[in-house]
Amino acid sequence: MQNNVNTPPAPTSAISERIEGRIRMNIVIVGHVDHGKSTVVGRLLADTGSLPDGKLESVRNYCARNSKPFEYAFLLDALKDEQAQGITIDTARTFFKSGQRDYIIIDAPGHIEFLKNMVTGAARAEAAVLVIDAKEGIRENSKRHGYLLSMLGIKQVAVVVNKMDLVGYAEDVFANIRDEYISFLARIGATPRFFLPISAYHGENLIHHSDKMPWYKGHNLLSAIDAFSKELPKLNQPFRMPVQDIYKFTSLGDDRRIVAGRVESGSARVGDRVVFLPSGKQSVISSIEAFHAAPRDHVGAGVSTGFTLAQQIYVGRGELMVKVPEAGATAGSNHTGATADGIEVPAETSRRLRINLFWMGKKAFQRGKTYHLKLGTAKIACRLEKINYLVDASETTGEEIKSAVERHDVADCVIELSKPLAFDPIARLEATGRFVIVDGYEIAGGGIVREALPEEDSENRREKPAALLKSSVPIATRSKMLGQKPAMVLFSGGPGREPAKAAQALETELLNAGRHAFYIGVEDAGVAVESGRSENPWDSAAMGPALRLGENASMLLDAGLIVIASAKGLDSQDVKALELLISGHTLIQLEAPADAEEGSGALAGIVKEALARLKSQGML
Numbered sequence: 001m002q003n004n005v006n007t008p009p010a011p012t013s014a015i016s017e018r019i020e021g022r023i024r025m026n027i028v029i030v031g032h033v034d035h036g037k038s039t040v041v042g043r044l045l046a047d048t049g050s051l052p053d054g055k056l057e058s059v060r061n062y063c064a065r066n067s068k069p070f071e072y073a074f075l076l077d078a079l080k081d082e083q084a085q086g087i088t089i090d091t092a093r094t095f096f097k098s099g100q101r102d103y104i105i106i107d108a109p110g111h112i113e114f115l116k117n118m119v120t121g122a123a124r125a126e127a128a129v130l131v132i133d134a135k136e137g138i139r140e141n142s143k144r145h146g147y148l149l150s151m152l153g154i155k156q157v158a159v160v161v162n163k164m165d166l167v168g169y170a171e172d173v174f175a176n177i178r179d180e181y182i183s184f185l186a187r188i189g190a191t192p193r194f195f196l197p198i199s200a201y202h203g204e205n206l207i208h209h210s211d212k213m214p215w216y217k218g219h220n221l222l223s224a225i226d227a228f229s230k231e232l233p234k235l236n237q238p239f240r241m242p243v244q245d246i247y248k249f250t251s252l253g254d255d256r257r258i259v260a261g262r263v264e265s266g267s268a269r270v271g272d273r274v275v276f277l278p279s280g281k282q283s284v285i286s287s288i289e290a291f292h293a294a295p296r297d298h299v300g301a302g303v304s305t306g307f308t309l310a311q312q313i314y315v316g317r318g319e320l321m322v323k324v325p326e327a328g329a330t331a332g333s334n335h336t337g338a339t340a341d342g343i344e345v346p347a348e349t350s351r352r353l354r355i356n357l358f359w360m361g362k363k364a365f366q367r368g369k370t371y372h373l374k375l376g377t378a379k380i381a382c383r384l385e386k387i388n389y390l391v392d393a394s395e396t397t398g399e400e401i402k403s404a405v406e407r408h409d410v411a412d413c414v415i416e417l418s419k420p421l422a423f424d425p426i427a428r429l430e431a432t433g434r435f436v437i438v439d440g441y442e443i444a445g446g447g448i449v450r451e452a453l454p455e456e457d458s459e460n461r462r463e464k465p466a467a468l469l470k471s472s473v474p475i476a477t478r479s480k481m482l483g484q485k486p487a488m489v490l491f492s493g494g495p496g497r498e499p500a501k502a503a504q505a506l507e508t509e510l511l512n513a514g515r516h517a518f519y520i521g522v523e524d525a526g527v528a529v530e531s532g533r534s535e536n537p538w539d540s541a542a543m544g545p546a547l548r549l550g551e552n553a554s555m556l557l558d559a560g561l562i563v564i565a566s567a568k569g570l571d572s573q574d575v576k577a578l579e580l581l582i583s584g585h586t587l588i589q590l591e592a593p594a595d596a597e598e599g600s601g602a603l604a605g606i607v608k609e610a611l612a613r614l615k616s617q618g619m620l
Contacts, residue, residue: 023101023230030149031131032139036162040131040200041105044221045096047207100226127156127193127228129221134173134197135166138181144358146181147410150190151356151448153430158194158224164213165199171215194224234301238345239266240424240432241321242376243276247306258289258306259315261377264431266344268307268323269298276319277422278349283309314493316569318378320422320432322347347432349420350452352385357411357437361444364404365411365437371444373417375435381418382437388412405445414453423449470558478560482516486557487586487619489610490578491566499566499592505603506610507564515620518556521566522549547574550581557585562619566592588613 029037096103106125128149132142149157159181167173174197185191196218197205204210207222219227244261268274268285275282288296289306299305307321325346359365365384373382390402390411405411426433426448436446479485489506491499500521510517553563567574579587590610593602614620 024104025101025127025228025230026104026106026125027225027228028106028125028128028154029131030128030145032133032136032141032145035131035133035136035139035142036200037131040129040160040162040198040206040221041096043200043203044105044206047203048096048098048222098222098226103225125152125154126231127225128154128158129225130157130159130192131162132159132177132181134161134163134177137177138184142181143184144408144410146185146190147188147356148358150185150188151358151410151426153426153433153448155190155193156228157190157192158196158219158221158228159192160221161195161197162200164197164204165202169197169199169204169210169212171213174216193228194219196221196224234265234431235267237265237301237429238347238424239268239272239274239321239323240264240347240429241268242378242432243315243317243319243321244377245317246315256308257312258308259321260304260306261321262304263299263301264376265301265429266323267298267300273324274307274309274321275324276313276315276321277347278420279315279319281313281315282324283311283313286310314497314569318376318380320347320376320378322422345428347422347424348452349422350455351417351420352414352453352455353417353421353423354388354412354414354450354453355435355447356450357405357413357445357447359405359407359409359411359445361407361439361442363439363444364406365439365445366404372438373415373421373435374438375421375423375449376432378421379438380421382415384413385416386414388414412450423452425449425451475558475560482560484515484560484562485586485619486560486562487588487614487617488553488557488563488565488578488582489588489590489614490570490575491564491590491592491606492570493568493592497568497592497594499568501598502590502592502603502606502610503564503566505598506607509607509611510562510564515562516560517562517564519564519566520549520552520556522568547577547581550578553578554582554585557582562614586617586619588617 029041031037096105130142130145130149132138146157159178161174161177164170164174178195182192182195197213197216198221199210199212200206204212205216205220207220209220210216218224241261241263243259247258247260248256268288270285270287272285273282274285286308288299289308290296323344325344357365365371367384370381370383373380384405387402387405388411390405390409402409405413422432423435424432427450430448433449434446435449436443438444475486489503491503491506493499503519503521507517507519549565549567553565556563575589588610590606590613593600593606597603611620
């Protein structure tokens with residue numbers, strides 16, 4: 001964006017690029033109801049000769065037959081009920097050509113009740129034209145739409161002051177609206193690329209400069225649109241693939257595990273080292289898979305695909321697959337996301353986020369209630385911690401603080417998640433920086449992630465349980481009496497593995513040898529929060545089976561026992577929590593074998609390995 005909103009920009013190299021001969025760009029038209037969005041597009045189509053043969057005449061004839069004044073908006077408002085009501089209620093798409101390139105023009109609704117439709121249309125756009133009525137001035141949805149465009153990451157915006165004929169083409173009217181609106185946008189960190197006066201109905205300053213406004217020396221609308229820069233191809237961005245699912249086709253004797261998803265940005269090839277976030281597990285791409293397709297050694301953005309890995313690791317839906325960053329690249333850097341310089345920027349993980357939110361729910365977004373945030377394929381319980389400020393779009397004065405975010409409000413706020421989320425700040429990548437919030441079974445809001453915040457600063461931190469009074473008998477004394485040292489042996493594993501069988505076999509072996517051991521286990525360490533079965537995922541009974549496992553193990557270890565535990569679905573955060581809960585005691589981690597049937601060699605082997613680890617660390 002540029003500071004001088006009326007100065008034509010220098011040509012960009014992106015404009016010279018060609019895809020199948022001509023560039024195509026998506027542009028959304030937004031603005032308050034009746035400010036003339038559809039008229040702007042209709043007149044633009046008519047004046048540039050982009051209408052099908054006979055279309056303009058048929059609309060004129062329709063208006064004459066029904067005793068209606070001719071409206072250019074009727075070229076877009078094709079639905080009968082829309083023509084009857086005179087408002088756009090859905091996003092209409094039309095194709096438009098200039099001498100520069102091809103466009104898909106998205107005419108979004110301006111009425112407040114159809115704000116969701118406007119967001120749907122704008123989310124597909126690379127640039128925007130925002131229309132303000134010169135006579136009515138800045139209205140509530142003029143501000144809402146400006147805020148939403150900023151939150152959706154649309155940085156190229158041309159603001160047009162329409163219906164200048166109704167104010168006598170007065171320069172001072174245009175200047176007052178321009179200054180007031182630019183001041184509003186500055187508070188939300190946005191700057192329009194262009195600001196120009198037009199009269200769409202009369203065709204003034206649309207494709208030619210108007211002699212009715214000699215005081216204006218900037219772009220006409222067509223030249224402003226042509227001056228927008230095309231986005232960098234997503235192939236030039238860091239590699240990101242949200243994990244959709246894990247496939248294994250055992251019925252055909254294929255024991256490979258295929259990590260499937262859609263590549264949102266960047267590219268990857270066989271041999272690349274990748275890491276899955278937030279678990280932090282790493283491996284190397286062994287092959288790239290697809291149904292009924294020839295083998296390939298690389299894949300890029302926009303493709304749904306699958307990967308096999310050289311080292312079999314357990315990951316699940318909701319993880320974000322990224323390339324292992326090169327030395328010098330940090331998650332907190334202000335890197336733009338392009339990888340032309342060879343740097344693969346890492347994604348970030350956090351349980352606490354500063355977000356910009358627009359709320360569409362019938363009930364307010366409020367503290368004390370659990371919602372679910374969906375970003376990529378991840379779905380995580382969340383709750384509102386703090387509203388930094390809320391923009392009151394019905395007032396030009398702008399900012400205020402409330403206790404809840406009401407329907408149609410836009411807000412800057414802080415949310416806390418029940419477990420870490422992998423994401424990119426919107427300034428770096430849009431695909432992994434946008435989210436929606438689900439209330440019950442309905443999408444109630446959406447927005448963008450601005451930044452990660454320190455977890456220790458959370459206002460929602462779970463209160464620590466009251467400290468238990470512990471025995472005064474030292475651990476060393478108990479160890480001498482029992483002839484062993486306490487330790488926790490943790491068997492984990494994903495689908496197809498049976499950590500419980502391995503743990504129980506080790507318990508039996510230790511008891512038969514006269515050792516003091518006790519087995520505890522959980523079926524799935526991550527199921528409680530993911531399924532949303534708890535009203536409050538932050539209380540001690542609902543933080544997940546992994547933490548309850550750690551709390552119980554801690555007491556048994558203090559009693560001098562060897563604790564054998566099993567859990568499926570553990571990630572790095574679960575293991576860190578266990579380590580903290582049993583701090584001071586030894587933790588030995590083992591992955592359960594795939595073949596864990598009683599009497600099998602694999603089961604005997606893992607028990608033997610566990611005993612060897614206990615002995616080597618002086619526990620037995």
